[in-house]
Amino acid sequence: xxxxxxxxxxxxxxxxxxxxxxxxxxxxxxxxxxxxxxxxxxxxxxxxxxxxxxxxxxxxxxxxxxxxxxxxxxxxxxxxxxxxxxxxxxxxxxxxxxxxxxxxxxxxxxxxxxxxxxxxxxxxxxxxxxxxxxxxxxxxxxxxxxxxxxxxxxxxxxxxxxxxxxxxxxxxxxx
Amino acid sequence: xxxxxxxxxxxxxxxxxxxxxxxxxxxxxxxxxxxxxxxxxxxxxxxxxxxxxxxxxxxxxxxxxxxxxxxxxxxxxxxxxxxxxxxxxxxxxxxxxxxxxxxxxxxxxxxxxxxxxxxxxxxxxxxxxxxxxxxxxxxxxxxxxxxxxxxxxxxxxxxxxxxxxxxxxxxxxxxxxxxxxxxxxxxxxxxxxxxxxxxxxxxxxxxxxxxxxxxxxxxxxxxxxxxxxxxxxxxxxxxxxxxxxxxxxxxxxxxxxxxxxxxxxxxxxxxxxxxxxxxxxxxxxxxxxxxxxxxxxxxxxxxxxxxxxxxxxxxxxxxxxxxxxxxxxxxxxxxxxxxxxxxxxxxxxxxxxxxxxxxxxxxxxxxxxxxxxxxx
Numbered sequence: 001x002x003x004x005x006x007x008x009x010x011x012x013x014x015x016x017x018x019x020x021x022x023x024x025x026x027x028x029x030x031x032x033x034x035x036x037x038x039x040x041x042x043x044x045x046x047x048x049x050x051x052x053x054x055x056x057x058x059x060x061x062x063x064x065x066x067x068x069x070x071x072x073x074x075x076x077x078x079x080x081x082x083x084x085x086x087x088x089x090x091x092x093x094x095x096x097x098x099x100x101x102x103x104x105x106x107x108x109x110x111x112x113x114x115x116x117x118x119x120x121x122x123x124x125x126x127x128x129x130x131x132x133x134x135x136x137x138x139x140x141x142x143x144x145x146x147x148x149x150x151x152x153x154x155x156x157x158x159x160x161x162x163x164x165x166x167x168x169x170x171x172x173x174x175x
Numbered sequence: 176x177x178x179x180x181x182x183x184x185x186x187x188x189x190x191x192x193x194x195x196x197x198x199x200x201x202x203x204x205x206x207x208x209x210x211x212x213x214x215x216x217x218x219x220x221x222x223x224x225x226x227x228x229x230x231x232x233x234x235x236x237x238x239x240x241x242x243x244x245x246x247x248x249x250x251x252x253x254x255x256x257x258x259x260x261x262x263x264x265x266x267x268x269x270x271x272x273x274x275x276x277x278x279x280x281x282x283x284x285x286x287x288x289x290x291x292x293x294x295x296x297x298x299x300x301x302x303x304x305x306x307x308x309x310x311x312x313x314x315x316x317x318x319x320x321x322x323x324x325x326x327x328x329x330x331x332x333x334x335x336x337x338x339x340x341x342x343x344x345x346x347x348x349x350x351x352x353x354x355x356x357x358x359x360x361x362x363x364x365x366x367x368x369x370x371x372x373x374x375x376x377x378x379x380x381x382x383x384x385x386x387x388x389x390x391x392x393x394x395x396x397x398x399x400x401x402x403x404x405x406x407x408x409x410x411x412x413x414x415x416x417x418x419x420x421x422x423x424x425x426x427x428x429x430x431x432x433x434x435x436x437x438x439x440x441x442x443x444x445x446x447x448x449x450x451x452x453x454x455x456x457x458x459x460x461x462x463x464x465x466x467x468x469x470x471x472x473x474x475x476x477x478x479x480x481x482x483x484x485x486x487x488x489x490x491x492x493x494x495x496x497x498x499x500x501x502x503x504x505x506x507x508x509x510x511x512x513x514x515x516x517x518x519x520x521x522x523x524x525x526x527x528x529x530x531x532x533x534x535x536x537x538x539x540x541x542x543x544x545x546x547x548x549x550x551x
Contacts, residue, residue: 035234038243054238056523057232060532063222064539067229086230099222121220125537126543136548137219144216160217169225170230 008033019077023084028172029131032083036076046073062122086170093158095168100157110151111139214547225536237517241428242524244460245452263477272475275322282318284489285461286311294382306390308382309360309413316357316380319350324478327354331485334359334444336409340488341403343436344446346418346509348459349466350473352482361416362406364399366390372466390421390525400435407439416446419501422521423464425458426450429514429547432505432523438497445504447512451480484511517535 024032032135039047039055049072061067071082084090085098103111103119110168120133128136138148144160146152248287250256290311296303320327333433334342344351349372352363362384367373376385386406388399406412419432419551426449450457455476459469473479488509491500509516 032234038239039233052233053527055232055236056519056528057236057238059230060528061229061324062533062537063225065228067226071233083230085233086227094250095223099220101225102222102226115457116220119222123222123225123537124541125534127534127538127541128545132545133260136214136544138216139548140216140219143388146216157220160220163217166221168222168227168230172235173235175464 016077016080019079020087020142023087023089025173027174028087029080031172031174032080033076046075047079048072062125063102063119064104066119066122069105070101081135084169086168088171092162095166096157096161097154098168099161100154102158110153112151112156113141114147116152118139118140122124128166210545211550213550214377214544218547219544222404223533237428238430238523241424241430241517241519241521242460243425244458245425245427250504263297266312267475267477271324271477273475275324277320279509281320282322285351285449286315286318289384305411307381312360312379312383314359316353319353319372320357320479323473323476325354326478326480327357327483328481329358329483334361334414334485336414339407339440340442341407341415341417341436341439341442342444342446343417343419343432343504343508344423344448345426345429345512345514346420346423347448347450347470348423348457350414350457350459350470350479351418354448354481355416355446358483360413361445362386362413363416364388364403368463368466370467387417390522395436396408400438407441415523419505420521421523423461424521426452426512427513427514427517428508429516430519431517432501433520434501435498437500438493440491442488442490443487443500444506445481445508445511447484447486447508449482449512449514451482454478457481482512486511488497508517 008030014079016029017024017026035049039051041051041054042048047070048051052068052071053064058064065081071079074082098113101107103115105118106116117133117137120137121130124133140149141147185321206453231411246425251526290308293307293311297307309499325498335400336359342355344355352361352365354363356363363375363380365388366379366384367376367387372495384406386399386402403415403417407415412546415436417436418513419434420430421433422430424430455473457479459466464472489500489504491497494502505516508514
């Protein structure tokens with residue numbers, strides 16, 4: 001496991017399952033391993049950014065670069081842990097934590113105005129001017145009781161997103 | 176593109192083959208929930224749909240599925256079946272394979288001893304020479320097919336030699352060409368290959384009329400388009416066979432057809448090819464195997480069994496663009512051969528998708544934000 005052999009032992013599966021807090025069943029972990037090996041064409045034990053970008057559906061996603069930073073070079077165990085937020089067994093808290101991590105690019109536990117602006121820019125591209133983006137973000141922030149200088153932490157995200165009925169699930173195909 | 180909201184169906188069930196995968200055709204802007212109402216902070220921060228799409232693509236994507244070779248279910252797993260399988264292996268490698276290699280060698284000897292004289296001695300008499308060379312190419316292809324114990328069932332009226340028509344087919348391996356060629360000597364458009372295949376291409380295939388392209392050259396497309404047009408207008412030329420997918424796909428899916436074959440002002444005759452996987456998986460995964468290894472694999476299998484359907488010729492309808500025409504023909508072929516359609520360009524195997532797909536998603540999100548800003 002974590003190398004180029006395509007056989008997972010029962011021990012490996014249990015280790016991975018533990019690492020991701022039982023987010024996936026053993027069968028799903030086996031399927032994810034097949035997928036991991038399929039993506040890891042060079043057989044180095046991790047999937048490089050190039051290999052992720054060779055999946056066209058992923059490459060056209062506006063947030064692909066942000067996600068690449070989080071997922072590039074992970075070994076299989078970490079790959080499964082990364083995906084665990086998308087399991088139907090993951091809690092709302094875990095999902096919000098994942099979203100927070102996408103915003104918090106420097107990982108210091110605080111999301112700044114610029115972090116949010118960066119993500120908004122990725123999502124809207126050239127179709128909104130920078131000035132308009134800043135304006136929109138400032139407006140909705142102030143309406144929610146924050147300011148441009150506010151530093152949002154995880155509990156703020158939980159407060160903002162907790163009631164919105166977050167749907168963030170992916171089905172792992174099991175043969 | 177594929178806005179599947181994170182739920183991608185598992186692809187292994189054979190029953191799914193004939194049902195079109197509608198999720199693939201949802202345009203990215205028209206998501207099932209159209210958000211409306213006043214814009215709040217949570218609407219901007221909630222990136223869960225986009226993240227779900229990305230994670231869905233990481234876990235399974237329709238493009239990679241097109242190129243997955245499907246190994247047959249192992250049936251040799253118990254003490255009775257295993258010796259039977261061993262016997263089968265011995266039979267295939269020690270008896271069938273030498274016999275087939277012999278058949279193929281005899282075929283080549285006959286072919287070369289006829290082709291070389293015909294090619295050089297009849298230089299003056301072009302019409303006769305071309306006719307004989309056509310017959311000989313059909314002959315060597317039949318020998319090839321015999322060398323894999325090819326059982327090909329042809330359905331539909333045989334292609335007729337008429338001007339201003341081209342044939343298009345789905346593409347699984349280079350043997351598609353050989354299987355079709357044994358029935359009718361087509362001219363073909365192909366990627367130039369290295370090695371002995373390239374040699375064959377430049378000598379023998381030249382005689383039936385072939386067009387070469389080079390995927391890696393950008394300007395190549397226009398040159399090839401012109402050659403295609405010239406060839407299809409010529410009355411004496413063999414009918415053109417084109418594989419509009421541009422790459423080999425695993426015979427369970429079909430990728431987008433390139434429009435080149437559909438804007439020549441000719442009638443397009445669709446041909447559908449379906450291999451029976453029970454006997455051998457005929458998909459040539461050019462990333463994993465060289466063509467030689469692929470042929471050897473075929474020659475040591477039991478048989479290559481396939482169906483070929485010659486379908487009703489189609490013309491461009493008034494008001495239809497070549498791209499719509501291409502999609503319509505792809506639909507006809509995919510339905511006949513039981514292939515699932517995916518909305519991807521086969522060349523994405525070699526290059527990244529164009530930024531306009533991402534821009535489309537960005538545009539629809541931007542428009543929804545701006546619209547909701549107006550609402551009170």
